[in-house]
Amino acid sequence: MxxxxxxxxxxxxxxxxxxxxxxxxxxxxxxxxxxxxxxxxxxxxxxxxxxxxxxxxxxxxxxxxxxxxxxxxxxxxxxxxxxxxxxxxxxxxxxxxxxxxxxxxxxxxDLGPRPSLRELILAGDDRAVVDFARALGRLHAVTAGRAEEYYAGPGAWADPDADLKASLDGLRSGIDRLTDFGTTISSAAAHELADAITEILHPGRFLALTNGDVGLNNYLVGTAGDGRLIDFETAGFRHVLAEMTDLYTPGPMWITLSEPTLVEAAYRAQLATAIPEVTDDRTYGRAVAGGTFIWAARRLAKLPEIDARPAGDASRVHRVATLEAAATTAEPCVSG
Incomplete structure (x- = not known):
């Protein structure tokens, strides 16, 4: 970490x-x-x-x-x-x-006094990260293929199409902000972005219930294997691999994975019980890389607000770090 x-x-x-x-x-x-x-x-x-x-x-x-x-x-x-x-x-x-x-x-x-995964990591203990990945994979596995059941039942009040598109909120505004970095999107990158958006909007078998905010603060750690996911305020059925962004980009506390291999393996093993396609490296890598870049671009939508903050505010650096993390995540897909 x-x-x-x-x-x-x-x-x-x-x-x-x-x-x-x-x-x-x-x-x-x-x-x-x-x-x-x-x-x-x-x-x-x-x-x-x-x-x-x-x-x-x-x-x-x-x-x-x-x-x-x-x-x-x-x-x-x-x-x-x-x-x-x-x-x-x-x-x-x-x-x-x-x-x-x-x-x-x-x-x-009340789960009692349980630390969040973020608190443990900042204290130097990252042993529960793999448990977190397994829990997330299990969430997606047990709800895959059940969107119709959800929207006919507890989620009957919600708009399935709006839930699906929530992963793209602010994307256009964020893309427009790239010019603030003195750069524009090449035609090849624009084509790849369009492909990523299409994949998110047409998840196929990768459609399952997502937490909507899988930050490390939203996993409470108990005994080994007994952590709980919390804070489902933006839950909905979406492309599950687009929810993996917090494992690859810095969250509010700037935590990122230095070596994601074990975490990826734990997540994919759980999800494979319902969606075997996740074991394909190209399928997994392409979806995660696309989702991570979309998340990074969405984060840029707040640049005007950030620019109004005092000089030295670390949020500016945070956005640059998020873009760099997205690029690093995409590298295996490019080299492959």
Missing amino acids: HYLPTSLRSLCFRPAGTIAPRVPSSAAIERLLGVPVQSVDRLQPWSVARVRLADNTTVIVKWSRTADTERAEPARLRAERSALQFLADVEPPLTPKLLASGEDLLVIE
Whole structure:
């Protein structure tokens, strides 16, 4: 694993919703659960709280963000509810259990004090990375071929076409920003980009439920093999290999894989139980490289906002590092 020193990481990690969100009252939670609440302790900086009930057990409550914060779309809570409902019967569990839900509240199983994978990596322990890859592969394997079931059931409120295209949000604007680097896309690169977009929009057997945000912060580590994926606010059925971008490009904490071979092997072995085509190196490499470049280009859409930040803001370097990571990911496909 590679990551930046604390001084730069602190500049790059910008939690969504910097304005303090509305924390639900004990009375609102009691109405939903039908049991008395002892305490509500918000888990900063997220719109999440640990709630202690009258019997001294705890649950996690998640709520809709207010309109004056980032990521306040009501669909986010509905997407998480739908995904957790759809995955409720998977064994061993991949996610926390959904215990109850209201219009703007979710009550979720409290997994107890588990560190995120990001926290462990920054502490020098990367042993759970392979478990994370297996969990992601299993998520995609157990939901492959089940889009119709999902959109007829828990996800009936959602638009399948919009979910599929979400991987391309901001792409055009990001491509336009490439000129800010003093470069343009060659005709050959434009052709390859068009092919990558076509593949993402026509995933075939690679269509499965994706978390939508597989950052290392969204995997809680338990005992070996017992981690859980969390934060399904942007879940939907999409091309699963386009979700692998966080393994190859620097996330909010600039963590990237220095040697992805073991992680790739673990993920592909799990996914191959449902989609054998993932064992083909060319198929896998082409889809991941295309998805990674699309992600990098989408990240460039924020360049005007980043340019308004003070001189020295590390977000500018982050975008360059993301482009370089995308290029590195594509190299095996070019050489092959």
